Amino acid sequence: MNLAAQDIRQNIGRFVLTALGIGLLLMLVLGMGGIYHGLSFEATQLVDQIGADFWAVQKDTRGPFAEISRLPANLKFRLLAVPGVQSAHSFVSHTVQREVQGKPLRMFVQGLDWPDDRGGWLRLVAGRPLAQGHYEMIADKIIGLDLGDKILLGKDIYTVVGLTGGMVSSSGDGMAFFSARDAMDVQFDVSGETARLERAARRARTASQDVGRLQPELLERVGGPSSTLPALAAPLVSAILVNVAPGADLNTVVATVSAWPDVTVHTHESQRQLLLHGNVDRARRQLGLFRVILVVVSTIIMALIIYTLTLDKTHDIAMLKLMGARHRVIAGLILQQALLLGALGYGIACYIGQWLFPLFPRRVMIATTDLWVLAGIVLAISVLASLLGIAQAMRVEPNKVLS
Amino acid sequence: MNHSTGDIRAVEVCNLTKIYGSGNTEVVAMKDVSFDVAKGEVMALLGPSGAGKSTLLTAIGLINPPTSGRIFIGGQPVMDSDRALVNLAAFRRKHLGFVFQKANLIAFLSAVQNVQIALEINDVAPRAARKRAMELLDYLGVADRAKNLPDALSGGQQQRVAVARALANQPSLILADEPTAALDSGRGRQVMELFRKVARERGSAVIVVTHDHRSLDVFDRTYEMEDGRLGAASIGHSA
Numbered sequence: 339m340n341l342a343a344q345d346i347r348q349n350i351g352r353f354v355l356t357a358l359g360i361g362l363l364l365m366l367v368l369g370m371g372g373i374y375h376g377l378s379f380e381a382t383q384l385v386d387q388i389g390a391d392f393w394a395v396q397k398d399t400r401g402p403f404a405e406i407s408r409l410p411a412n413l414k415f416r417l418l419a420v421p422g423v424q425s426a427h428s429f430v431s432h433t434v435q436r437e438v439q440g441k442p443l444r445m446f447v448q449g450l451d452w453p454d455d456r457g458g459w460l461r462l463v464a465g466r467p468l469a470q471g472h473y474e475m476i477a478d479k480i481i482g483l484d485l486g487d488k489i490l491l492g493k494d495i496y497t498v499v500g501l502t503g504g505m506v507s508s509s510g511d512g513m514a515f516f517s518a519r520d521a522m523d524v525q526f527d528v529s530g531e532t533a534r535l536e537r538a539a540r541r542a543r544t545a546s547q548d549v550g551r552l553q554p555e556l557l558e559r560v561g562g563p564s565s566t567l568p569a570l571a572a573p574l575v576s577a578i579l580v581n582v583a584p585g586a587d588l589n590t591v592v593a594t595v596s597a598w599p600d601v602t603v604h605t606h607e608s609q610r611q612l613l614l615h616g617n618v619d620r621a622r623r624q625l626g627l628f629r630v631i632l633v634v635v636s637t638i639i640m641a642l643i644i645y646t647l648t649l650d651k652t653h654d655i656a657m658l659k660l661m662g663a664r665h666r667v668i669a670g671l672i673l674q675q676a677l678l679l680g681a682l683g684y685g686i687a688c689y690i691g692q693w694l695f696p697l698f699p700r701r702v703m704i705a706t707t708d709l710w711v712l713a714g715i716v717l718a719i720s721v722l723a724s725l726l727g728i729a730q731a732m733r734v735e736p737n738k739v740l741s
Numbered sequence: 742m743n744h745s746t747g748d749i750r751a752v753e754v755c756n757l758t759k760i761y762g763s764g765n766t767e768v769v770a771m772k773d774v775s776f777d778v779a780k781g782e783v784m785a786l787l788g789p790s791g792a793g794k795s796t797l798l799t800a801i802g803l804i805n806p807p808t809s810g811r812i813f814i815g816g817q818p819v820m821d822s823d824r825a826l827v828n829l830a831a832f833r834r835k836h837l838g839f840v841f842q843k844a845n846l847i848a849f850l851s852a853v854q855n856v857q858i859a860l861e862i863n864d865v866a867p868r869a870a871r872k873r874a875m876e877l878l879d880y881l882g883v884a885d886r887a888k889n890l891p892d893a894l895s896g897g898q899q900q901r902v903a904v905a906r907a908l909a910n911q912p913s914l915i916l917a918d919e920p921t922a923a924l925d926s927g928r929g930r931q932v933m934e935l936f937r938k939v940a941r942e943r944g945s946a947v948i949v950v951t952h953d954h955r956s957l958d959v960f961d962r963t964y965e966m967e968d969g970r971l972g973a974a975s976i977g978h979s980a
């Protein structure tokens with residue numbers, strides 16, 4: 339006969355409620371790990387999905403995900419000239435927050451290097467990649483747009499032609515993919531008045547200098563659109579993604595480009611490490627600490643519950659001792675209850691987590707190893723929690739039966 | 742005194758003294774108590790409240806060590822003053838059975854499980870323990886309530902289950918402290934007669950603390966206790 343099971347059967351309501359509480363705490367422990375894995379995944383998914391062999395970024399920066407990186411777009415052609423380089427795409431990204439139909443719309447804008455890159459590598463859940471160089475976009479579901487939605491960004495209207503699932507930036511904003519030109523237009527959109535003022539200012543600056551006074555014709559030119567001015571650079575891109583040709587040696591190509599004085603190179607792997615260490619590492623430690631605190635709290639709560647369950651049984655334990663029960667029978671009763679409580683809590687944590695985590699706004703990823711680790715934690719805290727109760731039970735004198 | 746295996750004494754105590762507390766608060770609960778009980782003998786212990794009856798019974802029951810004196814059970818020395826000469830828990834489970842004023846059944850176990858656990862504690866296999874527990878409940882006339890929790894039983898039924906539990910391991914000595922105080926006189930007498938039956942049929946010695954003078958004819962010997970001292974025995978109310 340199993341004493342622990344019999345006792346629990348008689349106190350099933352209290353036991354289940356306690357297990358539910360412990361289970362929810364354990365679910366948080368599990369969730370914290372899942373949030374961390376989610377952060378890591380989201381942080382690296384873009385570089386992973388893009389799959390470039392290396393990233394050329396502004397000299398001495400750590401790339402567009404860590405800080406502002408600016409490169410001239412024509413760097414792409416220099417890179418294409420390096421032996422062993424198969425393809426190079428410019429990469430533009432920035433976060434925008436606009437108001438669309440009265441609702442804030444936040445997205446992480448990605449420029450695709452039209453026409454070489456139309457977003458064919460994206461895992462679309464609906465729709466298609468870009469089919470034209472302008473006015474189309476692919477949006478992540480999390481942004482809340484639907485296929486066929488038309489939104490006004492800057493001065494142009496963009497149609498949603500494709501949807502991705504779970505493509506978010508490391509800060510959790512849904513990604514939106516445009517052609518690189520459109521992405522820059524969205525980023526650098528200025529009002530008509532701003533453009534007029536800028537042109538007037540250019541005109542005034544030129545007029546106040548020798549060159550303007552000597553060549554009145556120039557004043558006409560500087561008053562025109564900035565894209566027609568040879569002295570003004572084209573908008574800059576954030577990075578250039580490079581893939582090396584099959585058979586070419588990545589290290590040689592990287593060494594060549596690294597030697598250039600105006601760019602820094604990050605390989606796919608070092609880009610991942612930068613992302614993981616820079617953006618996610620502190621979150622990981624933060625979550626880790628929370629996890630430890632939750633585990634401690636769970637242990638304390640469990641210990642208290644086991645302790646009170648034991649106190650409630652003081653008289654029964656005294657009777658068992660009076661009848662000559664061995665210590666291990668009594669310790670076993672308490673330990674088994676703690677383990678059962680832990681196991682039930684674990685089951686509840688896994689079960690509830692399984693349908694609750696997908697509802698979270700950010701990705702929560704539970705790996706099988708996490709489940710094993712949690713099982714280990716539960717085992718440890720169950721044993722630990724039972725110690726207080728066991729110590730109490732060992733102190734009970736058999737003649738307590740008489741009082 | 743002869744403590745060889747052929748000894749018919751179930752229990753023997755020599756010069757048992759128990760002092761609770763010390764200094765100002767010192768209470769001499771039991772003073773120089775000596776007696777013995779033979780196998781199959783049923784002995785009653787009478788006396789006013791505070792006389793030291795429970796102190797004596799719990800000392801013999803190995804749950805309340807005396808301050809001085811010696812206790813032999815089944816001829817084996819088990820206590821010398823407050824020093825245990827055997828593993829007390831093991832000795833209790835093999836040789837002693839207890840019944841108290843309150844049945845003290847384990848609340849989360851059914852009637853039959855309360856008896857069964859006493860057997861399992863003594864290393865009887867669960868199946869055999871279950872069977873034997875049912876037989877005992879049957880013997881005590883509460884087999885029909887075997888599956889009920891103690892809460893669902895009347896006081897008399899609970900007490901009979903407690904007696905069944907005390908008998909489970911066929912103890913050589915049964916100690917009962919006011920077992921019938923919570924029962925009406927009819928049921929009280931039934932329990933007393935049960936003790937006698939067990940003593941006769943199984944050869945156990947039984948010591949019963951009681952206030953109930955109407956049942957004294959059941960006992961082979963009666964002792965009166967007062968102020969911690971044991972008076973002279975009156976022998977042979979019953980045949």
Ligand SMILES: Nc1ncnc2c1ncn2[C@@H]1O[C@H](COP(=O)(O)OP(=O)(O)O)[C@@H](O)[C@H]1O
Nearest residue numbers: 761762768770789790791792793794795796797
């Ligand atoms: N644990 C204890 N501590 C101090 N005094 C006690 C304790 N138990 C009993 N006594 C005292 O010892 C005396 C005998 O008590 P007890 O053996 O319970 O008597 P009875 O069972 O005959 O009523 C009483 O004076 C009682 O107050």
Ligand SMILES: [Mg+2]
Nearest residue numbers: 794795796918
């Ligand atoms: Mg008493």
